[in-house]
Amino acid sequence: MSNSTLDKLKARFNPDAAEGMDEVFQFHFEDAGDHYLVIKNRTLNVQEGEHDDPSVSLSMGTDTLKGIMTGDINGMTAFMTGKLKATGNVMLATKLTSLFPN
Template structure:
């Protein structure tokens, strides 16, 4: 995940939507290093690498993540077409749009 993508995630993060949430979102990129997001009661931390016990793990290309984040790709469509794979609490993945609303 590029620094620009991390900056964009932090700028778009909606702390209010994350109030009371304590979850780990693991991202495995097919074309970049692994990263995980720690969402803890309205705060966001982005870390490089792999978390021992993520709430949900998402596998995709960095281009797919960019498309989902900027609204060009529907997350559910990406999942149904195999561009996005998810394990763990898959329903958490549906909350990414509310945590990182397009602006």
């Protein structure tokens, strides 16, 4: 994943939406390296690699993530059509748009 995408995530992070959260979002990108986001009580920490025990794991291409984040792609549609695969606490994935609003 390009640094610009990560920088955009950091810039758009909404700490109010992360109040009381303690979750790890693992991203497996088909066309880039693995990254994970640690969201803990209003803070965001982006790490490269794989986490031992993520709350939810999401597999997709970077274009799919960009589309979901910009609102061009509906996350549920991406999931239903196989562009996005999720394991773990799948409902957490629905919080991504409130954690990273446009």
